[in-house]
Amino acid sequence: MTQPFDAAKASAAYQNALEVIASVEPTIAGAIKAELADQRSSLKLIASENYASPATLLTMGNWLSDKYAEGTVGHRFYAGCQNVDTVEQTAADHAKALFGAPHAYVQPHSGIDANLVAFWAILAQRIESPALAEVGAKHVNDLSDEDWDKLRKALGDQRMLGMSLDAGGHLTHGFRPNISGKMFNQRSYGTDPETGLLDYDAVAAAAREFKPLVLIAGYSAYPRKVNFAKMREIADEVGATLMVDMAHFAGLVAGKVFTGDFDPVPHAHVTTTTTHKSLRGPRGGMVLCQPEYADSVDRGCPMVLGGPLSQTMAAKAVALAEARRPSFQTYAQAVADNAVTLAEGLMKRGVKLVTDGTENHLVLLDVSSYGITGRQAESALLDAGIVTNRNAVPRDANGAWYTSGVRIGTPALTTRGFGADEFDKVAELIVDVLSATTPTTTPAGAPSKAKYTLGDGVADKTRAASAELLDKHPLYPGLELA
Ligand SMILES: *Cc1c(COP(=O)(O)O)cnc(C)c1O
Secondary structure (H helix, E strand, C coil): CCCCCCHHHHHHHHHHHHHHHHCCCHHHHHHHHHHHHHHHHCEECCCCCCCCCHHHHHCCCCHHHHCCCCEECCEECCCCCHHHHHHHHHHHHHHHHHHCCCEEECCCCCHHHHHHHHHHHHHHHHCCCCCHHHHCCCCHHHCCHHHHHHHHHHCCCCEEEEECHHHCCCCCCCCCCCHHHHHCEEEEECECCCCCCECHHHHHHHHHHHCCCEEEEECCCCCCCCCHHHHHHHHHHHCCEEEEECCCCHHHHHCCCCCHHHCHHHHCCEEEEECCCCCCCCCCEEEEECHHHHHHHCCHHHHCCCCCCHHHHHHHHHHHHHHCCHHHHHHHHHHHHHHHHHHHHHHCCCCEEHHHCCCCCEEEEEHHHHCCCHHHHHHHHHHCCEECEEECCCCCCCHHHHCCEEEEECHHHHHHCCCHHHHHHHHHHHHHHHHCEEEEECCCCCEEEEEEEECCCHHHHHHHHHHHHHHHCCCCCCCCCC
């Protein structure tokens, strides 16, 4: 399922590039080579990671990086931006065509930056006179909590309603450690305690009571589809802007797995995304929006961004061109099908999954029945060569640090060509490791939340079994370095 590429040409390109790099700083050439070896030899199940194509990756290392191009296409604060204009316009055109979006802004450097652009665009669009001046001429970094409070009041004490972190929401959706939690007075909606599913009536009730300026939908760890038509109805009823952060599942939208009510782009006022997760492009972000938000979104630079990363915008254009091919739809469907196989493989072997299944690219395991924390599960799996990340489950008794969950996604291994047989085997390997993991006992006699023992030989046996799967589906087949 890798994007097809000419292996001989890609090998020569990388070999030559590494030699040029090594002539200046061999440590870095070595680290780049080692990273390829590590990625090739590990069972990568991190739901937010993928493998971009050689064409996408090669597009990032060139002289586009040396050009300043603040502004927008045809309206730059620097001279000589004609080639960057071509790059940015091409990327935006592909994004608009792929997602059916009226407007696309491809400058954000990451998902977080895309959200910042969206927040400021929504505020700029919705607030008559921001009156920043009321809090004086201080730099925003110097604002105390009290000043932030004043600033918010000056801005109208704006409210955001978003998914709670333990239900699968993201830090940038109004949580304290992130700037969004300082900009906005945030309230969360969770999931149904019985089913683990999003309860639209509860979201609507919270929206009626809280009257948010922004209703934000989207997630990092919720294993189900979201009905964005319903979310828009709720937003409309209370006069909120609907913002959808599709950072995780943009590939499923691009690949037409999520359509109709489940496609956020036609329903949201503003949609943000990363480009490097299921979308399989370069590390970066994007904002798509309805026409009335376009002017404000285009002011992302200089509001919260500096000069665009033109080399990355170019790589976005290449990856988006790939995603417009029919083969990407086959890939996206396989990502979703493989997640179902993985979920069934885990459940039939006794694993409890949040929501008892999946409708997207990820599954969330509740490992508490094994008597271990998410942290112990994550570490034991890593000992056995399986790369995942721990994640809170709804109402997690172990908190956000130790957690009771492990999040697992299919986008990366599906790119390698894993199908149903391989994902069933992956489920078996995961269960073997979890069953063989026991918490050690603290001096006080309680089970540790961090330390554990993994049964004799389990790590080696699992590594050997995953090596067999990985050898059958090599990463970047034919790409060889000396
Ligand atoms: C990953 C993610 C982000 C942040 O993306 P970065 O590129 O790491 O900044 C934002 N929102 C959601 C929902 C995400 O999953």
